[in-house]
Amino acid sequence: MSEIIESVKNLSIGFNSQKGKQISILRNVSTNIKKGETVGIVGESGSGKSTLALAMMGYIKQGLFPLKGECIFKSEDLLKMTSRQLEKIRGRKIAMIPQNAGQALTPNLKIGYQIDEALRLHTNLNKTERDKKISELLNKVRLPSPETMAFRYPHELSGGQQQRVAVAMALAGKPDLLLLDEPTTGLDVTTQAHVLELLRFIAKDTGTSMIYVSHDLGAIAQVSDRIVVMYAGEIVLEGPARKILKEPIHPYTYGLLKSIPKLSLSGLPASMPGSQPQPGSINEGCSFYDRCNLANDHCKKNSPDLEHIKELDTNVRCFNHKELINQNNNLQTSITKKSNNSEAIEVLKLKDVSISYAKQKFFDQLLNKISDQNPTVKDINIDIKKGETIALVGESGSGKSTILKSIAGLLKTKDGQIKFENDRILSSDLKMRNPNDLRAIQLIFQNPDESLNPNHTVEQILSQPLKLYFNLSGEELKKNIIDLLKKVRLGEFYMSRYPRQLSGGEKQRVAVARAFAAKPDIILCDEVTSALDVSVQAAVLNLLQQLKEDLGTTYVFVSHDLAVVRAISDRVAVLYQGRLCEIGPSQNVYKFPSHPYTEVLLGAVLEPDPDIKPKLVAEDIVEEKPPEKGCSFQGRCPRKIGDICNSEVPPWQIGENGNAIRCHINIEELASLQQ
Amino acid sequence: MESNLIIKDKQKNKLEKAFEILKTMASKPSGLIGLTIVLFHVVLALTSPYIAPYDYKAISPNTMLLAPSAEHWFGTDSLGRDVFTRTILGGRTALTVTFFGSLIALLWGGLLGIFCGLVGGKIDDVVMRVVDAFLSIPWILAMLLIVSLLGTSTEVLIPALGFFYGKGIVRVARAATHDVIAKDFIVSARARGHSNMSIIWNEIIPNVRDAILVEGAMRWSWMLLGFSSLSFLGFGVSPPTPDWGLMISNARGLMSFAYWSVIAPIVGLSSLIIGINLTADAFAKALGIDRSTKAPV
Ligand SMILES: Nc1ncnc2c1ncn2[C@@H]1O[C@H](COP(=O)(O)OP(=O)(O)O)[C@@H](O)[C@H]1O
Ligand code: SF4
Ligand code: SF4
Ligand SMILES: [Mg+2]
Numbered sequence: 010m011s012e013i014i015e016s017v018k019n020l021s022i023g024f025n026s027q028k029g030k031q032i033s034i035l036r037n038v039s040t041n042i043k044k045g046e047t048v049g050i051v052g053e054s055g056s057g058k059s060t061l062a063l064a065m066m067g068y069i070k071q072g073l074f075p076l077k078g079e080c081i082f083k084s085e086d087l088l089k090m091t092s093r094q095l096e097k098i099r100g101r102k103i104a105m106i107p108q109n110a111g112q113a114l115t116p117n118l119k120i121g122y123q124i125d126e127a128l129r130l131h132t133n134l135n136k137t138e139r140d141k142k143i144s145e146l147l148n149k150v151r152l153p154s155p156e157t158m159a160f161r162y163p164h165e166l167s168g169g170q171q172q173r174v175a176v177a178m179a180l181a182g183k184p185d186l187l188l189l190d191e192p193t194t195g196l197d198v199t200t201q202a203h204v205l206e207l208l209r210f211i212a213k214d215t216g217t218s219m220i221y222v223s224h225d226l227g228a229i230a231q232v233s234d235r236i237v238v239m240y241a242g243e244i245v246l247e248g249p250a251r252k253i254l255k256e257p258i259h260p261y262t263y264g265l266l267k268s269i270p271k272l273s274l275s276g277l278p279a280s281m282p283g284s285q286p287q288p289g290s291i292n293e294g295c296s297f298y299d300r301c302n303l304a305n306d307h308c309k310k311n312s313p314d315l316e317h318i319k320e321l322d323t324n325v326r327c328f329n330h331k332e333l334i335n336q337n338n339n340l341q342t343s344i345t346k347k348s349n350n351s352e353a354i355e356v357l358k359l360k361d362v363s364i365s366y367a368k369q370k371f372f373d374q375l376l377n378k379i380s381d382q383n384p385t386v387k388d389i390n391i392d393i394k395k396g397e398t399i400a401l402v403g404e405s406g407s408g409k410s411t412i413l414k415s416i417a418g419l420l421k422t423k424d425g426q427i428k429f430e431n432d433r434i435l436s437s438d439l440k441m442r443n444p445n446d447l448r449a450i451q452l453i454f455q456n457p458d459e460s461l462n463p464n465h466t467v468e469q470i471l472s473q474p475l476k477l478y479f480n481l482s483g484e485e486l487k488k489n490i491i492d493l494l495k496k497v498r499l500g501e502f503y504m505s506r507y508p509r510q511l512s513g514g515e516k517q518r519v520a521v522a523r524a525f526a527a528k529p530d531i532i533l534c535d536e537v538t539s540a541l542d543v544s545v546q547a548a549v550l551n552l553l554q555q556l557k558e559d560l561g562t563t564y565v566f567v568s569h570d571l572a573v574v575r576a577i578s579d580r581v582a583v584l585y586q587g588r589l590c591e592i593g594p595s596q597n598v599y600k601f602p603s604h605p606y607t608e609v610l611l612g613a614v615l616e617p618d619p620d621i622k623p624k625l626v627a628e629d630i631v632e633e634k635p636p637e638k639g640c641s642f643q644g645r646c647p648r649k650i651g652d653i654c655n656s657e658v659p660p661w662q663i664g665e666n667g668n669a670i671r672c673h674i675n676i677e678e679l680a681s682l683q684q
Numbered sequence: 685m686e687s688n689l690i691i692k693d694k695q696k697n698k699l700e701k702a703f704e705i706l707k708t709m710a711s712k713p714s715g716l717i718g719l720t721i722v723l724f725h726v727v728l729a730l731t732s733p734y735i736a737p738y739d740y741k742a743i744s745p746n747t748m749l750l751a752p753s754a755e756h757w758f759g760t761d762s763l764g765r766d767v768f769t770r771t772i773l774g775g776r777t778a779l780t781v782t783f784f785g786s787l788i789a790l791l792w793g794g795l796l797g798i799f800c801g802l803v804g805g806k807i808d809d810v811v812m813r814v815v816d817a818f819l820s821i822p823w824i825l826a827m828l829l830i831v832s833l834l835g836t837s838t839e840v841l842i843p844a845l846g847f848f849y850g851k852g853i854v855r856v857a858r859a860a861t862h863d864v865i866a867k868d869f870i871v872s873a874r875a876r877g878h879s880n881m882s883i884i885w886n887e888i889i890p891n892v893r894d895a896i897l898v899e900g901a902m903r904w905s906w907m908l909l910g911f912s913s914l915s916f917l918g919f920g921v922s923p924p925t926p927d928w929g930l931m932i933s934n935a936r937g938l939m940s941f942a943y944w945s946v947i948a949p950i951v952g953l954s955s956l957i958i959g960i961n962l963t964a965d966a967f968a969k970a971l972g973i974d975r976s977t978k979a980p981v
Pocket of ligand 2: 296313
């Protein structure tokens, strides 16, 4: 048994509500962190995981206060320390890497200087020792050419490199415990995989204990030795990572794992009903009661304690956990098969579409053309069939949203045409489109917080398209709104609510309802589930699929998440730097032979399984601009064959699977390379 | 019938919301003090003609420069007029002129700011340059010019003050609009094909209204000071109408031996300015707007 570094005992943290009631958001949390161990804390947003992690470094957010319990770090209670005492510990003994730490670097100071500052603050080294240490740290986080890196500014680094610098700064004080709050959330798939790999390496190499907080079980699975699952402020399951992920014996964890789309399976994951209860709303019984399919009357009245199961070495908070022991086989199976109802008719055609963000020069403005030899998006040819779901995948900056905006008329195309229904060309100027075309194409955005006007009620939000397109008013308008709400499984009483009174999933449902209010032919979905929790994501995906099957809508579905795309799409188009790499029926794109970029993306997918490690075959640095000529992927391609990749645009090749790949490597050869 | 109910419900919601905001404002001592002062001044301005004990223009050589007493609570001025009477009446013109002046400032400043924020580009650049150019003219000089050309009637003062104090609002409205138009709900409305007017009215105004209102409230207190300065210089209200600025100006030479005639209007004016300031601050806080980072322009 190795030494315990920090132990949390019966910790409850809460706040005083406006009505003066004491509301706890962490309830009776106890756990131990051992030396050299990485503990993953997982839970949906609002489950209290950040609050717990912060308390573990003696920090309580403004407005909150500890109700009871302690956080013992090396035999001292952090929560009883003065801020002077805490200062000595933070950064030196316990360091933290918050979300977006990379972006939070001071923009006008050189990287080396910022690390030096951390060293000065947290160590007693002199100048020459520090200089040596800086290049040591930069080396340790595997930044390329550490000597020159120290003299660069944050903005000269990629997102992944910035995150590495943040890791280096956190390591400056040689901490015993490293807290990471969603350190890879918001990074690209490949970057995420690289940063996780780095963290795993550092944990092994330095023996630092880590607490890794995330909503993403895929990321947690890659780094954790032990996993703590939080729900509504309580620990509901805790144990060795492999046990938790492969034999989850708590219904919440079980459901959570089932709701994650997996690369190996097509079709939609099972969704969990409902959402997490608000703090203070649970009076008696199990906090998971409302959403649990094992719940019985006993659970309604009594709240289960955390129970230790010896043979599994896990703690579980559920009366009926025995029913889940040895149920793990089911984890991979119960997946709704979806029907592909695409018809042969094409509704939307993108023909040689190029889009540029370059500013028009004066003369070009007069001639109303855009002269950009190297536009952001180039030569996109996609024919979209009625009723199908076509996905556009790629890392951030690959031009997915740009293409969607052009289809919606929000962005002018440079070249090419967008044709709608019977090859009618849609104007690239929104103002020139006729109202019926505007109605026919609707958009759903990533973040419902941004896409719903915070000052409108749900009723006002939904009445906008109804009034605009169908001139509805009075009773009829109201009836239509209620119908729409019903379609997205929301009750009538939501009409008078403001967005801030809704949960993330509910907000996104309202956004979906607003899109469907127009009775559209095509809906453009821009990362619509990326801002949602996993369990909610599955529900929204299922809802979208259901609506589409009922109404025959066509989806253009943009996402960076290959597993989500696999679950919902009929066809997939892979984009890199605004150029198509591969396109084909979804099951074939996920099979080899693949375009080398698709291969890299597939390799970087994080599965919630400790036995499936991501394959890191390419660097995670994306160029700022697409290359002038040749293959768009030449800069990062692990299979690059030579000069031809730099000079000539690769040809399209059709594989026997039916997916088209754009690469200079012969497709059969590609297949044998990828075996 | 039913939709009627909904509309009623909405109105109730608005009223409730206003009440809620008032309550939040009054929950902090500074907000409560501010609100009380402003309310006091408004009530006073409305009722003072009826409660004033003397005729404000009654000159009397027998009662010149009397010290405060039971008959003349605040004493009398150099023409023998009752200072108490003149003080409680002295805020009426200032309040009215600046209130309507602020409304005008809000209206044109807000609309121009929203317009600039929305169209952006060249037009925005040009308009903001012009606004900046105006900002750099000392307003009092410009006001003096206007007043000496067009006279000192309220019909001139209200729009002139409204114009000069609207410049700051343009900036605030423009910045707020800038923040809002980047949001997806605006993009969404545009993609649906709503007209610009509908987007301004339905999507932008509800989201920038608070910031503009707060700025307007702040401008109001600045305008009061400005208006009183004009009166002080003799370009505001014409005698014998009682006005604080004018009273201060007339009595300032007597400071050393008849302090009462100058203290009362000073207290009146400064308390109102402080009151409006505190109220505007509390209003901003109740709406969740952080003014601390924005220096007054
Ligand atoms: N300062 C605060 N005052 C009141 N409630 C808070 C505060 N900070 C967080 N909460 C609430 O505490 C709960 C847990 O928050 P948090 O720890 O941030 O969750 P997570 O990290 O899982 O997203 C949420 O319901 C959140 O609304
Ligand atoms: S105690 Fe009951 S309600 Fe709670 S998780 Fe277990 S079965 Fe479900
Ligand atoms: S064309 Fe060359 S650079 Fe491009 S994907 Fe194929 S091998 Fe790689
Ligand atoms: Mg959090």
